[in-house]
Amino acid sequence: MFDLIALCLISILVYTFSRNRRQSSTPPGPRGLPFLGNALQIPKECSWLAFAEWAKIYGPVMHVHVISSSIIVLSSREAISDLLEKKNAMYSDRPVIPMAGELAGFGKYTAMLPYGQRHREGRKLILGTVNARKAPELHAIQEAKAADFVSRLTRNPSEFRPHLRWLLASIVLQITYGINVDSYDDAYVRAVEIVLNDFSEVTAPGAYLVDGLPFLKYIPEWFPGASFKRIAREANERASQLVVNLYKVSREQMDHGAATPSFVADILAYNPSPTPEEEDLYQQVSAQFYGAGSDTTVSSLLSFFLIMAQHPEIQRKAQAEVDAIVGDRLPKCSDCKDMPYLEAVLKEVHRCNPVVPLALPHHVRREDVYAGFRIPAGSTVIANTWAVLHDPALYPRPDEVIPERYLGKPDEHPDLNPDPRDFAFGYGRRVCPGRMLAEDTLFIVAASVLASFNISDAVPLEGETIEYRGGVLSHPDEFTCNITPRRVV
Template sequence: MLYILLLGLSILLAGYNISRRNAKGPLPPGPRGLPFLGNALHIPPEYSWLTFTRWAQTYGDVMHLSVIGQSFIILSSRKAIDDLLEKRGAMYSDRPIIPMAGELAGFGQYMAMFPYGPRHREGRKLFLGTLNPRNAPRLQAIQEETVAPFVANLAEDPSNFLLHIRWLVASVVLRITHGLTIDSYDDPVIQTMEKVIHDVSKLSAPGAYLVDSLPILMHIPDWFPGAGFKKVAKDARDNSSRIEHKLYGIVKEQVARGTALPSFAGDLMQNNPNATPEEEDLYRKTGTLFYTAGSDTTVSVIESFLILIAQNPGIQKKAQAEVDAVTGRTRPPVFSDREALPYLDAVLKEVFRHKPAGPLALPHKVRQDDHYAGYWIPAGSTVLSNTWAIMRDPSLYPNPDLVDPERYLRDSNENLNPDPRIFAFGYGRRVCPGQMLAESTLFLTAANILASFDVSEAFSLDGSEPKWGGGVVSQPLPFKCTIKPRTKTAHHG
């Protein structure tokens, strides 16, 4: 009975929204929805960017969808994203409320989901206090120290390359955020943080939980039939809270003993010894976000790089020759080599473009009614940027399905084959503050893999072509590939 009442209320609200639309002007075009439900049943829970890209060919690069009275605006062109998220950033920098992940599971307290305002700006300021060019030498030293055992582990046990990659990324991030040295992927800290990442991805997936379409369901009693989603959310909230306090407590104890290594959390504690409880809560959550926001996407891009060079041996050989010419095959590549490796840089750009880890950027929310291209964009609309559509736009990237690093080296027209990294890390005032760290980790890892190994024969566990997942982060599904040292002993061995 309660569900029926809630659905009835939602129908009334949907009808109210329809009447408002008639008064405000035409909405952007989009596929016709069902009565009351709108397009709720038309949006797939996975690979939604492919559906949006297909629809955009019919309805245009600014498209409207409705889900039980809630408006969604899908942007599928560089121009539309630039005009709205960049040029009208003050209006389009909010985040929509995600009932399951944001409210019930508590991830709305992480900076990535903050509403645009003072707390969001303070969170970004904390991030950029660590991830900035001034600190680059210290960050790069940590990455170089970590990639050495990664290469040695890969040479000794290449069949477990997926675990080695996850250990590498986790080790770099935890060393930077909390000053912790992690020896194994089996470490309980990494395992708990990986569970948090899984929870964020699962609970944030569009359409995965009915409560995201009917927020009023947040208020049903926990014992009510069908309220199992509330226990899922509570378990996720408890898990993230435990690891936040554990990590922060470890660093706090080290600071008190005078043994803490320089790190994001340790530096904050020492620079703000009298932090308020609210400030400490922000510090804890920002440190955890550091890990959850960057780990999965960075792992995804490194794995996609492996697949790309395995499937394109000509590209791999050319990149190896460039790395060899710089290092003389007498030492491992380091950060100071980066400017001397333009072809490798082009290969990595193509990894970001061809298989973007975030094919749909995190959603924005428009703060007030707006009009664009003759259409009305209602206040409160969720705005989704279809990065996949941009990366596959033939007017930007000719032959977009072709893996072609040369596209970034042969064209002088900056409007043709633009650097895909300007799309890969979000838009406007919500651009990912961890971009510098993610890019540098990818570069150093890729250069060292090329210097030390030949990679071939990438395929899914069932023997088919590699496939990518369709969740919030698009990551290669478990796959195998052959990794052999180019010499009897890899450079770091």
């Protein structure tokens, strides 16, 4: 009898222990190598595609282990909402990324700051400029620049990519610093592009061993295999110099009474004698504008050009709508509400190839349990936005461009084809504060292009197909297309 009771107690203990272990285990994920974990399995480019394929095997909540770092990858709308939205207080931090945040210095900018007072102050400053009250001022700049872009494209359509880079940098630099740039070859435009390329490279998940072995940041730059130190130092120097120089130009305009309205001019007019700490904050927040609003919108517009060239029937429908609203004039930002089909086209631009396929990483403050899995404290949490926007359960035939998917009656199928912009601009308390600026710029440029040009025959400069590549930011391969005027500008 005693033996039977003992056996029952042991069985209960074993069952309870094993059940607790199962309940508290981390989510499943691909098997890695000893010590390195999955470090060598995460591609430096297009890691969102690898994560999406792994999610088909291991599920929408997946654990990836990179040496000493735990990465939780979320690949479903439900998981992202449950953790990053509903538990945003716990998941709103940013991780400390040795390569990008510490060595390359990007950790001091608003988007990469941990959730706290400085981050909130930075967002408040940005939203003081990008809001509905300021919209008329912003729209005037965007509309004028879009008209100039149309004129440049008419004169030299083959240079549409440099024209786009000039356009977005020009809008952002004028709104932020009151600086007017005339060409893509402007030193500031080039410098912004280089810094954004640096950011995309150094923030790619798993790209640098130092992110998994933080002690490597202490080795000297001359040490064999420490080329990452040079890469980070040079990126830090370029970004810091650009931030200081742009702010200095705007400050000098203020001092000489020649400043045009801008973000920096507004905050210096309100606080003409900032403390060194305040001035440092102003400089870092200013950088957020071109970091979030320049390169990302260029990529979205390149996708728009590509979709128009590859889908002439969609282009014709969008042009017919634009023509019916604007007649012989160029579009205005206020026309957006009257162009539902074009809005649907731009939703597909966001969905088919999101500019930030993996949302910037979040950091979980304390241990959590979700769906029976343990989320270790200090884990890096990454939302695979690309996977969600290509989920056939949400977006039937996800590999096809179908603007009409957003034009049905949402009450009939509320779970189908949600607005992709709800995913494309981040999650929870880390939603991009410049979303309004990005969306309005995308609309006014797309509408102006449709009113003025036909786009056709997209051809890759190299290879047989046009693919999307990148680290954190995604861009299409270089391509050419025919751009022919519909009207004299």
